[in-house]
Amino acid sequence: MSESPTRNVENDKKREREDDDDPYKVDDFKLYVPLKQRNQQKYQKLQNIYMKKPVEEEVEEDKKDQTLVGPKANVSLIDQALEYKKKEDLEKPKTEMEKKLEEEEEILKAHAQTKNQLASALELAQGIVYTESMKTSWTPPSKIRKMSPEKVNEIRKNWHIIIEGEDVPPPIKSFKDMRFPKPLLDFLKDKGIKKPTPIQVQGLPVALSGRDMIGIAFTGSGKTLAFTLPLVMLAVEMEKKLPFIKGEGPVGMIVVPSRELAKQIYEVIVGYADCLAKDGQYPQIRPLLCIGGISMADQANTLRRGVHIVVATPGRLQDMLEKRKINLDSCKYLCFDEADRMIDMGFEEDVRNIMSFFKHQRQTLLFSATMPKKIQDFAKSALVKPVVVNVGRAGAASLDVIQEVEYVKQEAKIVYLLECLQKTAPPVLIFAENKNDVDDIYEYLLLKNVEAVSIHGGKTQEEREYSIRMFKEGKKDVLVATDVASKGLDFASIQHVINYDMPKEIEDYVHRIGRTGRSGKTGVATTFINRNCSEQILLDLKHLLMEANQRVPPVLLALDDPMDKFKDVEGASLECTYCGGLGHRITECPKLDSQRKQQMQSHRTAYENYSRGGDY
Template sequence: MATQARARAEKRDNATLEDDLSLPENYTPYVPLHKRRAEKYSKLSAKKGGLDFGSGYAGSGSDQGTTRKPRNGSNDEDSDQNNSDDEITAPKTGPRSGVSLIEQSVEIRKAQFSAEEQKTDGQKALEEEAKILAAVAERKQLASAEEISKGIVYTDPIKTTWTPPRHVREMSEEQLAAIRSKYHIDADGENMPPVIKAFRDMKFPQPVMDYLKNKGIKMPTPIQMQGLPVALSGRDMIGIAFTGSGKTLSFTLPLVMRALEEETKMPLAKGEGPIGMIVCPSRELARQTYEGFVGIADMLHKGGYAQLKVLLCMGGINMQEQASIFHGGIHIVVATPGRLQDMLAKKKFNLDLCTYMCMDEADRMLDMGFEEEVRTILSYFKHQRQTILYSATMPKKIQDFARSALVQPVTVNVGRAGAANLDVIQEVEYVKQEAKIVYLLECLQKTPPPVLIFAENKNDVDDIQEYLLLKGVETVAIHGSKTQEEREYAINAFKSYQKDVLVATDVASKGLDFAEIHHVILFDMPKEIEDYVHRIGRTGRSGKTGIATTFINMNSSEQILLDLKHLLKEAKQRVPPVLEALEDPTEKYKEMGVAGGCGYCGGLGHRVTECPKLEQQQKTKNSGMSRPSERAGNEM
């Protein structure tokens, strides 16, 4: 038996040897998958400069000790048969597939941390502020719903027939730049219209020149030198200039000229118009602007030109009193947002022919919550319009937001946006809360009447008026809770010098022109520095000087006092010791090489990371509440 088994084994070995000898010459013995991959990676490593692509791949080399098995449980031979050579030699997950995601994440974080360490403190501060501004930026375009839905985008400004005189057109850019530099005019935009130093060169008719002469206006102010040519050229514009610098004429005269041109070409019929409109945040400002238009229109009519009809559209007045204007076409509308929206909804008039829209005190209007009303008004336009925005305080946030509605806008800035009028002497006094109303009598002795007193809330206005009346001072008051008749009586009596003192809330701080006021008293410091600039701007107008006295105490927030401190330094005014003693957090930013103030509200005494206005608006937005009663009192 053993002999037979040995014989069978020898026969099997001989057969195996014969099979081996019969193998083809090009036969390649089987190489395991992980070895083939290791060989492929070594070749790639040689091509890439010696980088070991396979060292981090599990099972890539023979020194790994173990081989990675396929997930489906098949062996290497099955995998080799089911996959092409390309799929085998090139891993789908990349050269670092053997490094876990956690390890890769750690490496990325280390790299980011290393890059972050190399940044300066100033760069880190600017990046943080940029993130905050981007988070609070308005995403919704300031345009009508129809334009947004249809994707209507205007690329070219409106064309007008006005052209500068030849001698102005022939001036070189260097000459124009020298004029702008002399009058501190900062103008930015494409195809900038020239700056013009005389009303005569702006081609106004003689009745308009007579109107200006009667008003004592001999030459344009810096904002008018550049603002009037821009508006007359049909360009969209953002105009920024300190209070009392003549912004109103910069947007009323171009509208008068456009309405006069349209009426001359083809008189408006009943139901047509307006040609243009001015939107104001308060009734008092709308009334003042309306009276200016009426004065110019009457002067033109006396000079033999067509009669221009102006409609005042605001809350608190009976529109039936102006029914005669609706009998013919309306050339110009001066309105507050709420009443204008109501009149358009009732189809009292339409904006089919309207090609000119100006928002006076635009930043304050948007800030007071009129944004939705403005969007609704824009939806009534049927075609492109020229849009002009004016204000004394225009933070960069509002400028960027407003540009979404403008076509190739021109920005005209005389001085820093939000800066105080240099013709106003600013005096800041520390007065205890209980002593303020008594100290008013002493402050009234600084200058002769008329004097304007601002208070933050309506109750203080009433208390101050009652106290001064008891002391024998002729005083009137206005605030949002008074009737329109009471408000108009107070304004007219004060302007006509029948009353010596006007006590008011912020309804009298925006744009109102009291030419002869030499003294403004701020009974309390406002909550926003922009309101302070507008309040003190009621004096020192049209080149005249004035005094502004502000009461501060422990009730004033530290942030607003820091803004006030920087504003006084900027205007080279005396800074009281109580403000000098305040620790200034912006000093650390100066040391880091970061200049400027808050990019959100424009305050100089803080950065956007500590902006009280932003904090308050976020609280209001989160609580779902509307802004304070200021809006309700001003408008509808």
Template sequence: MASAETLSPHTGADAINGSKTFKRRRVEEEEENPWKDVLEDAASNYTPYVPVKQRKQDAIGRLERHLNRSLVDDRAAPREDPVANAGGRPTMSLIDQAVEIRRKEQEKPKSEMEKQLEEEKQILEANAARTALKSSIEIARDIQYTEPLKTSWKPPRHVRDMGEAKVDYVRKEFHIVVEGRDPPPPIRKFKDMRIPEPILNHLMNKGIKRPTPIQIQGIPVALTGRDMIGIAFTGSGKTLVFTLPLVLFALEAEMRLPFVGGEGPVGLILGPSRELARQTYDVIKAMSQALVEGGFPEVRVLLAMGGISMQDQGDVMRRGAHIVVATPGRLQDMLQKKKFTLDSCKYLCLDEADRMIDLGFEEDVRNILSFFKHQRQTLLFSATMPKKIQNFAKQSLVDPITVNVGRAGAASLDVIQEVEYVKQEAKIVYLLECLQKTPPPVLIFAENKDDVDDIHEYLLLKGVEAVAIHGGKTQEEREFAVQKFKEGKADVLVATDVASKGLDFSGIQHVINYDMPKEIEDYVHRIGRTGRSGKTGIATTFINRSSSEQILLDLKYLLKEAKQRVPPVLEALDDPMAARAGVDGADRECTFCGGLGHTIAFCPKLDQQRKQQMQLQRERYGGPRDGRD
């Protein structure tokens, strides 16, 4: 029983009904509390504070458990690549993805072919890092031309209205491959190219009645002002593609406003050798003379090359030259001495462009470009232009068009190629027997100057009318020999490769390679001196143990490509690249030099280039030359 001290004044009735009264009051209090829901939500969502150190340890633990679980799953069954699903986000972190990719690479070992292809790609990328062929001012100011030059020339309406199907048919008919944006349609007649009548008559007198495949597409491209890369067989008429449009541009400029002293030139043509520059000069000079005889103004052309006196052309320089044909060395000298300027020059052609770059003229050409003041139309031509040079050229040209007739570096199909194994000591005697194969004129190529002199002397002693040219002779001697051979006063011309680049000797019946050149490109240029303009010729090549096996493999597949007979000595060569070769050497072309018998990893041309660079470095820092004191 409760004591009196603990009982309240309401102990009576309240004590009996106390529980009910207390509950009623609590409910009333709860109904009257407006923060009840808020307090309950706060209590249910409360998250206790966790220190930073503890959170880091928990994250590391979760990552370890995830990696262990992933390794167990990988061993149990192959997993899907989390990055392969491009539609959603990857479920793995970047670190896990890198580990996964590395694991897969280790599980799948690379084949020897894959390793070799990767090595070739790295070599090509290392050698492709070259500055674009631009002037120093354009590079320094980051000048970028986006639109090609415009000219006033337009093809006739019936040519412009040719449908796409007709254009494709003409190109397929003449095996013309065109790359580039919006190329002009091909034109199958000189008359439709809107060439002046005197030049048409001049071409007819020379026996040129219709354009060749490279001219059908190349001349319209040049006349429209587009930058161009022209590739065609030797003897296909490339010279006319870049000289004829330039003569027409110069004639138009003279008729609008006659040139005076100090003006010009309108166009510039660069060649790697004096003989080639002289030949180009003669072609333009003949067309200019035909224009004068037809009542048109004179197109003055200047020849700038070493070994000749510029005083003989003083009249042209005083009156202003429309066209300059030059070699890089002499042209640089004249520009530095301000004999003339290139302020108004808007046409530049590099004949045998790949040979100019390979022969070390790249820096000279870049220096010449620094004298240009405005945008120019640039054309590059050659019979052998590997992808390396083509890609390099495309970086330097503005929206270029590539016109290709036949594979770059392929031999002319009009040349019958014969390869004979002849011992070194028997070659000079065997020459007389080879000369009996065809009537004159005959070209004999040798690798070095001493062999040229020996062959020349031997033939003279045997009563053969022969002349010789090489880099060691004076310009007068070289011009006299070439002129005598062209006029038919000499039956045989003995030469080094100075006569193999672009020179046009009419009626050559036979080309003899006294030795196999060090590069397959030189071989293509040599045999291209015969079988020109649709005629058939013969090329005989001497090989023996002194010939490089790599160059012989190139020769082997070049013969197969041209459907020529392959001698047993070449057929027996062990080809380490046979596994990756396609049909007759297809898909095995060296990306550096275009050879078919090797890859860039074993390219003799690349190896020679490296040796030259090392030699230049030794000379620059005062070291011994060629390993000798």
């Protein structure tokens, strides 16, 4: 049966369309294409239609196709080889060392996330961010301002000063060029301070300029002067402009972790203030000592007349602010001495509460001898365009101290102590880890007719002050103390420090031995070690001795040192990124482990209180 004419026409049109779509058609001659290949082409065409791929993606794919290896590739063979090398590095398994370094980064990152920003609660709530540093009326002399960058860098290099920050004020090598008043210069000269130390050479110009600052220098390097003199000058300037009356002040605050250190700084400021007032051209500055264990009624006269400077411990200062005895409406200067120790000792929350009383910007300074990178990064959250002034490595021991380490059995330590006292003439400072050991050593020395006094946190404020005073005045030869006397206290004449036992953290060791060898003088530090010491702290001690070119005893050299395998690893830190110890990594950090245990204990206590029905 023949097909209809209409059917034939439709078939012809269909063939024509198929021929037009045929990629193998050349003019009127059509190549043979297998059925399987034809079906595949039709499927691909339909897929492109339904997917509706954007033109940009097609162009990108075309470019990608063009970069394939081949004679028509647009990418050079070198670039292709590098790309393949990267792919291989990503695909090959990581070494144990790489895994360990990544683990350390994760630990540090996880700990950093648990720390809230160190700033005022009001500023955090309102999202207030300060972008410019505080302005002051102080400017360096023209000859200092005109110094070339090469000359500035040469001075810093000669004084071993390392700085971080932008637009850092130039270093100044004399107090006179810092434009301090003549009565103050004469007072410093009478005290034997004729020229600034490295931390003062750079730290004083930074503080006088109103810049936020982190100051790091070894113990006994003159950090106290670097933050007290600028505050005294600021207070004098404010009092000259408009005298303070009741309810006003302070202009600035210095917050420290211990009562003894607070009283020492207070006495330094009183000395500066009195020498200026005696000259007659400068007003009387009124500092206030705000610490536990003393009656504030004794300083009621200062409060009535208006306070210029407050030197305080965090707990008592917080109490004074909450009771509205003082306010921070006029406060422009805030300094934390031994800042890292304050945070480690559990004052972090008190510090935040104190900062919440600020309603405006202030100049913030943090000083310490031991400030690991982790604490620096945390501290920078409260600072505006901070300048980091570092004299030597943070946490390094003073090079003016001769460090002697001796292996002494636990039962023989108290007897051997008498032999060690013969090494130098008095005064001698003995450190012990706990209060009971301090009391035992003190009683033993009294039995042996040694003129001694003792100090620890269990004694009253009057007893602590008596011991410090008698020791400083030379009426007693030996002071036995816990670490309460290791942070910041200045005993200028001490020749010998004895560590009856090795502290649990290397930072405490650095602070302890820093009580001698101060202000350029040489001192001796003797440390007892034995099997009771942890291996981590002994490794830290070993590396600290090697860094200071001190003799390392065989017992320390015999220790298996895990840090050796990191020395040749590119990019690996050669110190603990958490505490700065040289003999261990963050994964074995005793300080981090201790803080974790404290946190777990606090959580457990909170849960137990909650389980009992909220009876706090």
